[in-house]
Amino acid sequence: MKFKNFKKALALLMSVIVICTAFSFSAYAEDEKKETTTAGETTTAVSTEQAQKTLEQQRSELEKKLAQSEKKLKSFSGDAKETEEYIDALDEKIGYMNEELTVLDNQIATAQKKADELKKQIDPLQKELDKLEKDFSVYQKKFDKLQDDFQTTYDMYCMRLKAMYVSGNQSFVEALLTSNDISQFLSRYEMVKAVSKSDADLMREVDSKMKEILTQQDGLNEKKQQVNDAKSKLDAKKADYDKQQKTIESNQAEIAKKKVTLSEERAESDALLAKYTEQTQMYTEYRNEDQALIDKVDKEIADLLGGLKSPEEITTVDTSNKDYKPSSSSSDKSELYSRSDAVLNLTYPAPSHYAVSQNFGHYRNGKAHTGIDFPCPKGSKIVAAQKGIVITVKRLNYSYGYYIMVYHGTDSRGRKIVTLYAHNSSILVSPGQTVKKGQTIARSGSTGNSTGPHCHFEMIVNGSKVNPKNYLAK
Incomplete structure (x- = not known):
């Protein structure tokens, strides 16, 4: 009797195994x-x-x-x-x-x-x-x-x-x-x-x-x-x-x-400007010069100015310009102002020619005009605006044309003062030469980017170009 019950239990167990196996398979069949x-x-x-x-x-x-x-x-x-x-x-x-x-x-x-x-x-x-x-x-x-x-x-x-x-x-x-x-x-x-x-x-x-x-x-x-x-x-x-x-x-x-x-x-603007300035005798620069030429000259000037030292640091003016040959004379230093605002008292660069054809600022085309233009007949005297030492002389057929730069020393705040004279027909001084205030340094002309004879005058303070108008006196 016990053995028969055992058989029934075993049969039930095996049935459960078969059913469970079927369920297991269905689980595998699902993804x-x-x-x-x-x-x-x-x-x-x-x-x-x-x-x-x-x-x-x-x-x-x-x-x-x-x-x-x-x-x-x-x-x-x-x-x-x-x-x-x-x-x-x-x-x-x-x-x-x-x-x-x-x-x-x-x-x-x-x-x-x-x-x-x-x-x-x-x-x-x-x-x-x-x-x-x-x-x-x-x-x-x-x-x-x-x-x-x-x-x-x-x-x-x-x-x-x-x-x-x-x-x-x-x-x-x-x-x-x-x-x-x-x-x-x-x-x-x-x-x-x-x-x-x-x-x-x-x-x-x-x-x-x-x-x-x-x-x-x-x-x-x-x-x-x-x-x-x-x-x-x-x-x-x-x-x-x-x-x-x-x-x-x-x-x-x-x-x-x-x-x-x-x-x-x-081209139309330049042609009209040339005609207009010829009629009015109010000569200035063409306003549409190639920017690459402008940048080239600006870099040369910036490099030159970067090499300047204050009078207190030198016995003679030092410059990176290869054309500059300073004198060994100790009198060179005396030609530079040292922390004096007298250096800011400038005379007009073209005596008797005070009319302005182009002021400091910007043209209507957006380009900067970094100085003042004074129309004057070709060959007019161009003088040093203040005493100083010539630091560069350049003769270009573009941009400033024949131009001169003079270093004057420092003002009361220690700022280095430099002036620039452009578009001359001839240059009468050499790099390293000392000049007096009002001394003739060039003759006016129309070299470089110019519509006619005039003096383009710039004032540079610590490397930055400023409006000279506030410093000029007759």
Whole structure:
């Protein structure tokens, strides 16, 4: 009786095992999925975008100003186009055109900077995408093989369970239940257990490998999703890159076109100014000299001024100018003011010629006029505005033409005072020579960038050009 109850309990246990096995299989049959989120690329080009927006606004404003200037110029007709008012209006337009060219250049630089940034981001991300896709392909093949192995083992396992269930006396359950005695039962039980253990070990191995592959596939899927997101962004960046390139090409074409127009406007301005100053005898400089030539001279002067020492530091004036040959005489130092405001009391550089054709400040085209122009007949005396030492003499066919610079010493605040005399027809002094206040140092002319004979006079305080008007006295 007890043995029959034992058989029933064992039969129930085996049924539970079969059912559990079926549930286990259904669990393996389901795909495991995980929702992933990616932070994405957080770096933004706010500063570059803001710069582009600002430049676009500046360009828009300049276009409006240019339209207004063009309208103003069209209001002049006939002889009115030969007046100073028309020249000023034309120069104003030229100034706006110069500003617009600068904005266009800045837009090109900004677009190029952004394009370079995008290129740096695109290349490494593309390489990362290629690597991840290659890795994914390798792991996918491993996963497919394990899945095939699992399916084969599972099919065999199901067939064996099915055979156990339908084979009657040949089934494991029946074999156990039909045991003649406890010894045979235990023997058959050990056999069933061994087979079950083998199957269980196989299932655990497949389970382990399956989980490993699924885990790796999840990781790869996550990476692939991240790269796909990045690729979408890269597509947008590539489109943005193309946009920047088009901006560069468009601006370059626009610059070339505007430079032609600007050259024509400058030529007209210079021609009108030459005619106007000849009629009025109020000679000055042309307002549209090549900026590169201006910069070249400015650098030479800045280098020269940078080498000056105060009278307290020297026994003779020191300068980096290769043409300057200082005297060894100790009297050189006495020709320089040392911390005295008397150095600021300047006389007019062209005696008896006090009319001003161009004041210190800016032209209507935006370019700076760093001195005062005094029209005077060719050959007029040009004198030193204050005592000092000649620190340079230059003979150029552009910019200042034939010009002289004189160092006068320092004012009460220790600031170094230098004067400059330009566009002379001849120079009567040499570098290193001491001069007295009012001493003739040159003859006026129209060398360099000049519409006619005049003296261009500059005052330089500690390297900065200031308005001489406040320091000149007859």
